[in-house]
Amino acid sequence: MKVVSSATDLTKVYGRGETRVVALDGVSIAFGRGEFTAIMGPSGSGKSTLMHCMAGLDSITSGSARIGDVELAGLDDRRLTRLRRDRVGFVFQAFNLMPTLNAAENVTLPLDLGGRRPDREWLDRVISTVGLSDRLHHRPAELSGGQQQRLAVARALASRPEIIFADEPTGNLDSRSGAEVLGLLREAVRELDSTVVMVTHDPAAAAHADRVVHLADGRVVDDVRGA
Amino acid sequence: MTVFRTALRTVLAHRARLLMTVLAVLLGVAFVAGTLVFTTSVSDAYVASSRQGLSGVDVRVRPVEEGRLLDEALRAKTAALPGVTGAAGAVEGFTALAGKDGRLVGDGWPTRGANPSGTRHRLTTGRMPAVEGEIALDSHTARRTGYAVGDTVRLSVSGPVLTPTVTGVFDTDDGNVAAGGTLVLFDTATAQRLLAEPGRYNQIDLAVGPGFDPDALKALLPYGVEAVTAAQLAERQAERNAESVTALSQVLLACAGVALFVGIFLIVNTFTMLVTQRTRELALLRAVGASRGQVTRSVLVEAFLVGSVASAIGLAVGIGGGYALFAAGDSLPDGPLVVDAATVAVSLGLGIGVTLFAAWLPARRAARIPPVAALAGVHAPASARSLRVRNGIGAVLAVAGGALVIVSTVRADGVLPLGLGVVLLLPGVFVLTPFLSRGVIAVVAPALRRTGVVGGLAGRNAVRNPRRTAATASALTIGLTLVAALTVIGAGADRAAHRLAASDYLTADYIVSMANSGPLAPDTDDILRELPEVTASSPRRVAHATFNGVQREVTAWRMAEYRQLLTLEFTAGGYANGDAAVVDADTATGNGWRVGDTLAVVWPDGAPGTLTLSGIYKGTFDDGVKVDLSLLDPHLDRVSATDVYVRTRGGVTAANERALAHALGDSPAVLVRDKSALLDDVIGQIGIILTVLYGMLALAVVVAVLGIVNTMAMSVHERTREIGLLRAVGLDRAGVRRMVRLESVVISLFGGVLGVGLGVFVGWAVGDVVSTKEGITTWAFVLPWGLLLLCLCGAAGAGVVAAIWPARRAARLDLLAAIRTE
Numbered sequence A: 001m002k003v004v005s006s007a008t009d010l011t012k013v014y015g016r017g018e019t020r021v022v023a024l025d026g027v028s029i030a031f032g033r034g035e036f037t038a039i040m041g042p043s044g045s046g047k048s049t050l051m052h053c054m055a056g057l058d059s060i061t062s063g064s065a066r067i068g069d070v071e072l073a074g075l076d077d078r079r080l081t082r083l084r085r086d087r088v089g090f091v092f093q094a095f096n097l098m099p100t101l102n103a104a105e106n107v108t109l110p111l112d113l114g115g116r117r118p119d120r121e122w123l124d125r126v127i128s129t130v131g132l133s134d135r136l137h138h139r140p141a142e143l144s145g146g147q148q149q150r151l152a153v154a155r156a157l158a159s160r161p162e163i164i165f166a167d168e169p170t171g172n173l174d175s176r177s178g179a180e181v182l183g184l185l186r187e188a189v190r191e192l193d194s195t196v197v198m199v200t201h202d203p204a205a206a207a208h209a210d211r212v213v214h215l216a217d218g219r220v221v222d223d224v225r226g227a
Numbered sequence B: 001m002t003v004f005r006t007a008l009r010t011v012l013a014h015r016a017r018l019l020m021t022v023l024a025v026l027l028g029v030a031f032v033a034g035t036l037v038f039t040t041s042v043s044d045a046y047v048a049s050s051r052q053g054l055s056g057v058d059v060r061v062r063p064v065e066e067g068r069l070l071d072e073a074l075r076a077k078t079a080a081l082p083g084v085t086g087a088a089g090a091v092e093g094f095t096a097l098a099g100k101d102g103r104l105v106g107d108g109w110p111t112r113g114a115n116p117s118g119t120r121h122r123l124t125t126g127r128m129p130a131v132e133g134e135i136a137l138d139s140h141t142a143r144r145t146g147y148a149v150g151d152t153v154r155l156s157v158s159g160p161v162l163t164p165t166v167t168g169v170f171d172t173d174d175g176n177v178a179a180g181g182t183l184v185l186f187d188t189a190t191a192q193r194l195l196a197e198p199g200r201y202n203q204i205d206l207a208v209g210p211g212f213d214p215d216a217l218k219a220l221l222p223y224g225v226e227a228v229t230a231a232q233l234a235e236r237q238a239e240r241n242a243e244s245v246t247a248l249s250q251v252l253l254a255c256a257g258v259a260l261f262v263g264i265f266l267i268v269n270t271f272t273m274l275v276t277q278r279t280r281e282l283a284l285l286r287a288v289g290a291s292r293g294q295v296t297r298s299v300l301v302e303a304f305l306v307g308s309v310a311s312a313i314g315l316a317v318g319i320g321g322g323y324a325l326f327a328a329g330d331s332l333p334d335g336p337l338v339v340d341a342a343t344v345a346v347s348l349g350l351g352i353g354v355t356l357f358a359a360w361l362p363a364r365r366a367a368r369i370p371p372v373a374a375l376a377g378v379h380a381p382a383s384a385r386s387l388r389v390r391n392g393i394g395a396v397l398a399v400a401g402g403a404l405v406i407v408s409t410v411r412a413d414g415v416l417p418l419g420l421g422v423v424l425l426l427p428g429v430f431v432l433t434p435f436l437s438r439g440v441i442a443v444v445a446p447a448l449r450r451t452g453v454v455g456g457l458a459g460r461n462a463v464r465n466p467r468r469t470a471a472t473a474s475a476l477t478i479g480l481t482l483v484a485a486l487t488v489i490g491a492g493a494d495r496a497a498h499r500l501a502a503s504d505y506l507t508a509d510y511i512v513s514m515a516n517s518g519p520l521a522p523d524t525d526d527i528l529r530e531l532p533e534v535t536a537s538s539p540r541r542v543a544h545a546t547f548n549g550v551q552r553e554v555t556a557w558r559m560a561e562y563r564q565l566l567t568l569e570f571t572a573g574g575y576a577n578g579d580a581a582v583v584d585a586d587t588a589t590g591n592g593w594r595v596g597d598t599l600a601v602v603w604p605d606g607a608p609g610t611l612t613l614s615g616i617y618k619g620t621f622d623d624g625v626k627v628d629l630s631l632l633d634p635h636l637d638r639v640s641a642t643d644v645y646v647r648t649r650g651g652v653t654a655a656n657e658r659a660l661a662h663a664l665g666d667s668p669a670v671l672v673r674d675k676s677a678l679l680d681d682v683i684g685q686i687g688i689i690l691t692v693l694y695g696m697l698a699l700a701v702v703v704a705v706l707g708i709v710n711t712m713a714m715s716v717h718e719r720t721r722e723i724g725l726l727r728a729v730g731l732d733r734a735g736v737r738r739m740v741r742l743e744s745v746v747i748s749l750f751g752g753v754l755g756v757g758l759g760v761f762v763g764w765a766v767g768d769v770v771s772t773k774e775g776i777t778t779w780a781f782v783l784p785w786g787l788l789l790l791c792l793c794g795a796a797g798a799g800v801v802a803a804i805w806p807a808r809r810a811a812r813l814d815l816l817a818a819i820r821t822e
């Protein structure tokens, strides 16, 4: 299986002296193409930090993180930004969308920022997959929480990134909307051949995944490939 | 007390965001305080120096009108009055001194000549002049020019150049000298011959002791001669000297006023934002029992604290600035720095008052936050209704104002409707700006979107908070309205001057005058008439005569030759010889005068007479009653004129100009100018006035730019999460900066377009109304495209500059913190 994102001995330390916190303590992990990974662990175990470091949103204290064969540690802000724009997708727990842009514009935002022509056929497929074809001209404020998160997934898929990181994408949703979003991510992996890494607290959500990684105190304590 | 403490805490917590507000108030207050300190210091120094300059003088006897003289006989009679211990005849008049480079010394300030006085002129070296060909110089001037005892200098009183020798240098407390002028002393006989007439004086200075009776003195004085005490004199002199300073201070105060007014918009924005951000907090206060009044007061107390701090610092800065200006002005008398209670009170009062006034609306809005807002995390947007009411009011004001302005231009005297119209129009437009901002920015939005997603976002951000955008842009609009109006008026004046020059109003080839606009030598006209080059000439003699109890300016000309010198377009009658007078149409209508009327006149020397109105001419520039020299001259002691109009054979040629100047002794003080040189001077003056006014508006523009900085910083702060999200999905730092910069440029260009539009409209109307009223027939409306375009570029530039700091902050935002922000 082709590795699209990997960390080797990844360490992240916040603060110094009294307030020093080791958020990640030598994590080594790799995510292969077409894999749907769930990351679990108690609050404060370093799940978000791991996603941020591997996605190029945060700096690394030591070790290495790669997207494809690009080492993130050595990249300046401009290269990191371009990498996030073209090769990585995100879904945050909340506030994923620009309030001044309508649904369609939010979906194509990373493409527009890069000045890339959207692949119409692919976009149509993504949008129909997330089921928002009739909401394209609505502003985020006019959409429900579940619709907003589905839109965020569409945005993450639009640029055909090598990997999508989702940090508790269903954390703010009721169970039905949450299930819809999970189903969508699952479908993205199966139908669109995406790679998804998702943080979740919900064992039922983890059940959708191919693989479940457990973190505790900034270390990988369990890594199970499921059925 | 708790209100005060919480307010203080709020202010401290938001001090970074209050920075621009403090700066804006500070700048305005500093300007006010600086101007007041400067003015009071200067006028006090003038009074002191005038008093010193009059030491030894108790009462001065002098003619009411300049041009009349006093006899030796009168001096002798006053000297013989009981209680009078001294009576010195003084002669004084314009005297131009050339420096070693041949140029006039003390240009722009009084350059005087006089006879020596024992009390006011104290020799430091040499001796006082005793005979013709000797002079003494004041020590200021001696130092400035490098002249010393024994040197020969070139000077001109009112005609040919003299070359006397310096015999002495003296100190004086003369206010004119302290102010940068020059003083040359001649022996009394020479001074009388040059500056007055042999045996006569300009004034008689009396020293008096016990037993002096002012009424006895008054009984001695002939018509048109007055006696003034030294105290009154000092005051009047100081007043006259301070006038130039007062004019400057009014300009500066007006500038500070505009800046403070512009600051109001900024303050409103800041406090609105502070209130909006604390909606929940304030609602909670209301929920636990705070009254509306208490909420309002808490916001006002915050404003008071901010205003106080800003005003106090502004006052200190202003005092420093005023002192620096006072100390640096080397043409000002020396004196102590005066900071009076009024200065402190006015400065602090204005600063705090403006801040409180501006915060009042947001404070009211804060009070209207319902307690339930504590639960729903809404920051309530302005209801559609309130904007609808606002748009209605704005539209009514703007339309009424605009209509009045247009009406004013078709009326003969449109000053009143024009003023009223502008007073309605400008606030109307400001009230309408939120509405206009949407429309105008919607027009440019497609163009912005074409530049990419960043442009589209910037355009949308600019209209997210129309009230704030409007207030921000309005601040710039005010400054640019004034700048554009001035530019249009300046261009019109320039065109009017050129057209006047091209017109045949002036048929004279040259106008001879003094560099200081003072009187020419009485024989100037005679000398010129002897030249073979001169075909016609006339002095333009000005005096005041009384008609039906009203004093009017009368100008006397050599009417036999006026046709060669100027064009008078008669609407009725014409010029007749004898006791004829002609008058412009406005004056004639105003007084009900008709051709053939006999006008009773009291001449300057008090003699009564009659004039026959023989013609009425169309007024242009030189309006009023015109008579022949032969009628006015007998009533003047010393006939003089400020200008002599000359027609030469062959018109304007370098040879003619040289011949005229040479005949007048090539004096540095005499100007021989043809029409185009005259025009250049007029245009130059217009240019200087415009430059001063532009400079004064710069402060308002600076405050407006602070307002844009303020708004952009607030916007960046409020959109922290959005910026974080954009960064996460692939907008680099340069892109974030570009987005903020574009929004700032959109807002300031909107303000600029509005301002330039309003300014052109107002400038057109003002030019039209004033030229109609003043009879400036050559006036024309000119659109100075280049300058107006420059205004817009300036507005865009202001937007770019204002965005520098907020854009940097936006780009530096920690991306994850931005996403995490609650």
Ligand SMILES: Nc1ncnc2c1ncn2[C@@H]1O[C@H](COP(=O)(O)OP(=O)(O)O)[C@@H](O)[C@H]1O
Pocket (backbone or CB within 6 Å): A014, A015, A021, A022, A023, A041, A042, A043, A044, A045, A046, A047, A048, A049, A050
């Ligand atoms: N910006 C930060 N500064 C200091 N400590 C942080 C910061 N972000 C996270 N941490 C700490 O790092 C640890 C891991 O945090 P996080 O990755 O957010 O955990 P999780 O997402 O698993 O709940 C926690 O102890 C947290 O307090």
Ligand SMILES: [Mg+2]
Pocket (backbone or CB within 6 Å): A047, A048, A049
């Ligand atoms: Mg987390």
